[in-house]
Amino acid sequence: MEILDGKKVSNEIKQEIAVQVAKMREKGEKVPHLAAILVGSDGASLTYVGSKVRSCEKVGFESTLVKMPSTTSELELLNKIEELNKNEDIDGFIVQLPLPPQIDTQKVLLAVDPDKDVDGFHPMNFGKMALDMSTFIPATPFGILELLERYNVDTKGKHTVVIGRSHIVGRPMSILMGRKGWPGNSTVTLTHSHTKNITQIISQADIVISALGVPKFLKAEMIKDDAVIIDVGITRVADDSYEKGYYITGDVDFENVSKKASFITPVPGGVGPMTIAMLLKNTLLARDRHRNRK
Ligand SMILES: Nc1nc(=O)c2c([nH]1)NC[C@@H]1CN(c3ccc(C(=O)N[C@@H](CCC(=O)O)C(=O)O)cc3)C=[N+]21
Structure with a gap:
């Protein structure tokens, strides 16, 4: 099992961006x-x-x-x-x-x-994304693609199961994983609260992307051996034994699922920090677009 270390990769990306910004200043x-x-x-x-x-x-x-x-x-x-x-x-x-x-x-x-929409949430940008046109890709899905790419995770022809159809994660992720190219070329199933036999569908997944928000929903028994597990869920669970009065947990029962997975993102330190790094990337792109229009 290999950890998809979002904390580490996001710091690398921020470092790359910092170098570019320093050059601009110079x-x-x-x-x-x-x-x-x-x-x-x-x-x-x-x-x-x-x-x-x-x-x-x-x-x-x-x-x-x-x-x-x-x-x-x-x-x-x-x-x-x-x-x-x-x-x-x-x-x-x-x-x-x-x-x-x-x-x-x-x-x-x-x-x-739409030219300032670095979240990529405007319908114009969402449509462009779905049609493979150059645009701002929503930061969380963008961060997941970047992790898959930097760790060389094979997505071609794989069955990707996305759990949750939110406009900011599940829906765009399902589109992006099915696009041409890499990371993409997956066969995607988008599951949600009305999906029948969801455990059976998850058991067939090569890649599971969980954006549900139910702590420890995904258990080891539910996944295939060597599946790739992306945990987008972040829930604050109230607990006075922690200094902040809560702890953070994902959709995945990490301790057990990690033993069976080939790649897995931790929470915290996985998808969350990547979201922020990709928002910065989109802002860099927005700045370049601005300059080119002037
Ligand atoms: N317009 C808009 N754009 C967003 O991108 C957006 C939003 N609204 N609303 C809420 C979600 C959630 N989101 C996160 C960003 C960073 C972490 C993050 O850095 N998480 C840390 C832990 C942070 C903590 O201590 O809670 C981690 O996973 O390691 C998590 C979640 C962006 N979102």
């Missing part, structure tokens, strides 16, 4: 600038946005964090998005999800300028 060029809008103060969202901003600093990007109260109206958020769309200094931005219930997420994602 030449007196503008460095990439990422902004993030956070509505409300959900604990996990604060953590994720915080580490996105810290990672920007680490690689030498400029960053702006826009915090808005949980009572923000849809119109107020749309106005803020319009402001960032127009701001020439900002190359890309994200609206951290989930949003409070008074705000229509689809309307918000449609309002983001």
Whole structure:
């Protein structure tokens, strides 16, 4: 069994980006600038946005964090998005999800300028992704592809089973694994809460990508020998014996599944850190696109 070490690979990617940014600075060029809008103060969202901003600093990007109260109206958020769309200094931005219930997420994602949509959530970019056109690929799926590539995991002709059909992970992942090229050329089954015989389907998978959010859902008995296991689930389980009052666990019963798998991502330290590294990559791409248009 080999660990797909997202922590290590994400640090390598950040190092590569830092070198590029340093060169920009030397030449007196503008460095990439990422902004993030956070509505409300959900604990996990604060953590994720915080580490996105810290990672920007680490690689030498400029960053702006826009915090808005949980009572923000849809119109107020749309106005803020319009402001960032127009701001020439900002190359890309994200609206951290989930949003409070008074705000229509689809309307918000449609309002983001597709050329600044470094999350790749705008329907225009999602469509381009599905049609193999060059675009921003959502950071979590992009990070998974990058891990498979850097560890030389064979995906061609393999049966990939994706668990969960969320718009930000499961759905795009199912499209990407079936695309031409590598990592891709997989035969994909997208499973969800209405899937019948899900355990039977998982038992046939060469590659399992679990984005469910149910701690320790995937057990060793459920997988094929030497399957590749990608764990996208991150759940905070309340536990006072930990300093923070909680611990983090994935969808996979790592201790037992790892003994049977050929490759496996840990949680924490797997897909999560890769998500952040690929968001930085997308921001670099956004900055280049900007410059080319001017
Ligand atoms: N517009 C938008 N874009 C996103 O990309 C987005 C989002 N909304 N909403 C929430 C999800 C989740 N997500 C994570 C990012 C980093 C870690 C991460 O760094 N995880 C660490 C542990 C972090 C911890 O301590 O909780 C790890 O797995 O090692 C996890 C999850 C991005 N998301």
